[in-house]
Amino acid sequence: MDVPLLDGLQLIEGSAFVAAPSGGMTLAQLGADVIRFDQIGGGLDHRRWPLTAEGESIYWAGLNKGKRSIQVDLRSPEARELLTALIAGAGSFLTNFPARGWMAPETLREHRPDLVMLAITGNRDGSTALDYTVNCAVGFPAATGPVDGGEPINHVLPAWDLICGQTAALAMLAADRHRLRTGDGASMSLALSDVALVAVSALGHVAEAQINGTERARHGNDVYGAYGTDFLTGDGERIYAVGISPSQWSRLIEATDAADAVAVIAAEEGLDLDHDGDRYAARDRISAAIAPWIAARPLAAVGARFDELGVCWGRYQTFTQLVAEDPRCSTDNELFREVDQTGIGTYLTPGSPVAIDGRLPVEPEPAPVLGQHTDEILAEELGLSAAEIARLHDERVVAGS
Amino acid sequence: MDVPLLDGLQLIEGSAFVAAPSGGMTLAQLGADVIRFDQIGGGLDHRRWPLTAEGESIYWAGLNKGKRSIQVDLRSPEARELLTALIAGAGSFLTNFPARGWMAPETLREHRPDLVMLAITGNRDGSTALDYTVNCAVGFPAATGPVDGGEPINHVLPAWDLICGQTAALAMLAADRHRLRTGDGASMSLALSDVALVAVSALGHVAEAQINGTERARHGNDVYGAYGTDFLTGDGERIYAVGISPSQWSRLIEATDAADAVAVIAAEEGLDLDHDGDRYAARDRISAAIAPWIAARPLAAVGARFDELGVCWGRYQTFTQLVAEDPRCSTDNELFREVDQTGIGTYLTPGSPVAIDGRLPVEPEPAPVLGQHTDEILAEELGLSAAEIARLHDERVVAGS
Numbered sequence: 001m002d003v004p005l006l007d008g009l010q011l012i013e014g015s016a017f018v019a020a021p022s023g024g025m026t027l028a029q030l031g032a033d034v035i036r037f038d039q040i041g042g043g044l045d046h047r048r049w050p051l052t053a054e055g056e057s058i059y060w061a062g063l064n065k066g067k068r069s070i071q072v073d074l075r076s077p078e079a080r081e082l083l084t085a086l087i088a089g090a091g092s093f094l095t096n097f098p099a100r101g102w103m104a105p106e107t108l109r110e111h112r113p114d115l116v117m118l119a120i121t122g123n124r125d126g127s128t129a130l131d132y133t134v135n136c137a138v139g140f141p142a143a144t145g146p147v148d149g150g151e152p153i154n155h156v157l158p159a160w161d162l163i164c165g166q167t168a169a170l171a172m173l174a175a176d177r178h179r180l181r182t183g184d185g186a187s188m189s190l191a192l193s194d195v196a197l198v199a200v201s202a203l204g205h206v207a208e209a210q211i212n213g214t215e216r217a218r219h220g221n222d223v224y225g226a227y228g229t230d231f232l233t234g235d236g237e238r239i240y241a242v243g244i245s246p247s248q249w250s251r252l253i254e255a256t257d258a259a260d261a262v263a264v265i266a267a268e269e270g271l272d273l274d275h276d277g278d279r280y281a282a283r284d285r286i287s288a289a290i291a292p293w294i295a296a297r298p299l300a301a302v303g304a305r306f307d308e309l310g311v312c313w314g315r316y317q318t319f320t321q322l323v324a325e326d327p328r329c330s331t332d333n334e335l336f337r338e339v340d341q342t343g344i345g346t347y348l349t350p351g352s353p354v355a356i357d358g359r360l361p362v363e364p365e366p367a368p369v370l371g372q373h374t375d376e377i378l379a380e381e382l383g384l385s386a387a388e389i390a391r392l393h394d395e396r397v398v399a400g401s
Numbered sequence: 402m403d404v405p406l407l408d409g410l411q412l413i414e415g416s417a418f419v420a421a422p423s424g425g426m427t428l429a430q431l432g433a434d435v436i437r438f439d440q441i442g443g444g445l446d447h448r449r450w451p452l453t454a455e456g457e458s459i460y461w462a463g464l465n466k467g468k469r470s471i472q473v474d475l476r477s478p479e480a481r482e483l484l485t486a487l488i489a490g491a492g493s494f495l496t497n498f499p500a501r502g503w504m505a506p507e508t509l510r511e512h513r514p515d516l517v518m519l520a521i522t523g524n525r526d527g528s529t530a531l532d533y534t535v536n537c538a539v540g541f542p543a544a545t546g547p548v549d550g551g552e553p554i555n556h557v558l559p560a561w562d563l564i565c566g567q568t569a570a571l572a573m574l575a576a577d578r579h580r581l582r583t584g585d586g587a588s589m590s591l592a593l594s595d596v597a598l599v600a601v602s603a604l605g606h607v608a609e610a611q612i613n614g615t616e617r618a619r620h621g622n623d624v625y626g627a628y629g630t631d632f633l634t635g636d637g638e639r640i641y642a643v644g645i646s647p648s649q650w651s652r653l654i655e656a657t658d659a660a661d662a663v664a665v666i667a668a669e670e671g672l673d674l675d676h677d678g679d680r681y682a683a684r685d686r687i688s689a690a691i692a693p694w695i696a697a698r699p700l701a702a703v704g705a706r707f708d709e710l711g712v713c714w715g716r717y718q719t720f721t722q723l724v725a726e727d728p729r730c731s732t733d734n735e736l737f738r739e740v741d742q743t744g745i746g747t748y749l750t751p752g753s754p755v756a757i758d759g760r761l762p763v764e765p766e767p768a769p770v771l772g773q774h775t776d777e778i779l780a781e782e783l784g785l786s787a788a789e790i791a792r793l794h795d796e797r798v799v800a801g802s
Binding site: 002003005006007008009018022025026030044047048049050051052053058059061062063065118122123124127128129130132133134135136137138139140141142143144145146151152153154155156157158159162163166167169170171173174175176177178180181182186187188189190191193194195197198199200201202203204205206207208209210211212214215216219220221223224225226228230238239240241242244245246248275276277280307310312313314315316317318319320321322323324326328329333334335336341344345347348349350352353354355356357358 | 403404406407408409410419423426427431445448449450451452453454459460462463464466519523524525528529530531533534535536537538539540541542543544545546547552553554555556557558559560563564567568570571572574575576577578579581582583587588589590591592594595596598599600601602603604605606607608609610611612613615616617620621622624625626627629631639640641642643645646647649676677678681711713714715716717718719720721722723724725727729730734735736737742745746748749750751753754755756757758759
């Protein structure tokens, strides 16, 4: 591929935290020119944990790879005019700031009538919500954790933020396509709580409540509605193995010498264990039939046999183990490069997970230093002279790095 | 908006389960014509739980809204030729089937040289992986749950599948844009494990291990690196409240009359509680200062005060409570309609979470009945005559509904 997929797409991003920045980064890692603006000194997320010993935000570096950075005094009318001009020039604007005042779509459209803009909000009505306050409300924490446990268990992964970021990115591309075909822009908004509601509906929880009138009970670490659970190996490692599709199921019971025991279970329970729902119903007995084989062997032997037969399984790892021991999290994986991040150091950095002919579409670049591109943006995008740029610095309308 | 954003985009989808179907559905709900093909009688996911009392899959209905359905005998060479012709006509193909044989990109490109195709895989090397086997490996279950708990706790939400589906959808749009500009197609692949690795890197876990050499310890239901946690109200309801941004923090301590106590904590601990990291360090003491106010009042009073001040909070709800009690999960929310799903009934069904000028971009439609569109697709997309279509039915190459 001679040019990246999103060559020629320029996006202005006014953002903080996870959702909007991950969306903008996704587009940058497919070749878009993403310019993120921040308040001079950094936005609300600029020192977000985890930090290095020197106080640099690993979080910020991770979520803003490959972007250009301009820092401005957002309270200054002149800075707002500069940003408005940038947005008008780019024609695409992604934000999770309140879309009011100079950032209101109707205001920006005065400068770019065919603007493609998306504002991420908490709730649809504009009221505040975050991943944590949305997730508890949509039912998952109550359904998470041991069957005999009591309290709801939050997810550690901010899944709604990440899904929202991807949805925002695709909406920008959909609207860009629409504009290419019709000439019309789009004023879009995307509520984090709506992202969660769409998912909880897609997965059937809403209909299950309305149609079946049932509550989805906890099921611990078991897969719901099919067969899969965690096991301990003889050397104390925890693994997860699934038999969801027919071939996964047959391989799993073959690998663990459980076929005879499974046949007995089917007969005694009057179930057809070729059906995933019946496997779910009999899961405890099935697990009791499978677990001993796994418990009698060290992880290496279990893994070797499982891989030989193509069983679908995984090992439980901490973040540290993932990085230290899993070849998928290394430069053995085309996804990763060792990239030097200014102020932090060199570490494994992925590009886009989308492979084109098996290869990374765009070499991963570090996150910018705040204000690293201020001058080049003012000169090249807005055509300002060196004198004009110097004045803006002197008056603290903008800052470099 | 006169025409939907993705008007004119036609996608063929060969899929099962969550990732690929949710990606195709996302595009359908922005106006694309998505044709999903299945084996006659249904694929591996066609009877996936949850089911209605009559055995209809609520899961399948939720993940395939708004698509057209053709069912064919996938083992039949003639059926494969028909699907190849459909793919060649549409020019876009999304699948999580193994991209081999007739579905290999190089084979399909013989019929459509500028094909845009994306194949979702488990691991990058093509070996099998699912959300459950990826999630345990990338570190989150080990980090989930009570601080004093022992065993890893799986997520109930298949977050990687959902993120993967959104990423696949945006990659299709990115490649479509590239084709519009250059005439070149794209052969893309997307590994579920790479989706997870990109996210775990974006959130800083990889660098934290490599640069800081630290393991992310469990932090229960607390927000990491800032302030937020769960509380019990006087009437036994659980809520989540956050003070992440400065304004969220000041509103929360104002609402709970905790400002004086917080000042004492700051002084005694030598911390600056204007910094989110310092709030995290002092979180247990902060929570002890805030919790009594919440525990002394019923949920209604807590909520009223919080909403009055604009505190960022949420209530823990089960799926049933979400549907029964939360106005966001009702037709009060523009996102939802009551839609009749054949064989299941009428229930709350969302469209796209992307709002355009505040409105649903496309009215949500039910999932198809399997094979509902076989004949119209054969006639309109492939130009087959009634006699040819009848023969295909007679020979069980295709089936209707």
